[in-house]
Amino acid sequence: MLRPLVLLILLQFIGEALARLGGIPIPGPVIGLALLALAAGMVPRLFSEVEATADTILRHLSLLFVPAGVGVLQHLGLIRREALPIVAVLLLSTLLTLLATALTFAWLARDEDAPRGSDEP
Missing domain, CATH: 1.10.150 (DNA polymerase; domain 1)
Known part of the structure; x- marks a missing residue:
């Protein structure tokens, strides 16, 4: 090992x-x-x-989250002060990710429905 x-x-x-x-x-x-x-x-x-x-x-990957948790607790005051921008960015990035995923799926589904060639019945 x-x-x-x-x-x-x-x-x-x-x-x-x-x-x-x-x-x-x-x-x-x-x-x-x-x-x-x-x-x-x-x-x-x-x-x-x-x-x-x-x-x-x-x-044992969960052990790697302990330092991140300690860092969050150590900077809890800063996170409280900047809570509104943090929440706004999280919401905006989530919405953009959903939009990009939906558009990509729609594009791929449209491409899947297109005729492929002469071997189609």
Whole structure:
């Protein structure tokens, strides 16, 4: 379990370094995950090596929310002062997401109803 864990942390570190040094606006862990996917594509046994460790990490993922909860409690005064803008942005972003999803679904459904060619009866 140690070797796959070191590999995962190393890939995350490389991703973080690429993001910071290269000025890439993508989070380092996302870049590290892409690197893991590329590596697993080239070395198929890598997936089976990392799978058990990744499953263990995912089972304990809720522990990663503890620091975020502490941060929220630590800045509760600021959150109270800025509650109206926070709620407004949350509502607006939710509405925009729903609108974008509905428009995308309507566009895809319209495309699905279009005739495909001469093989249609």
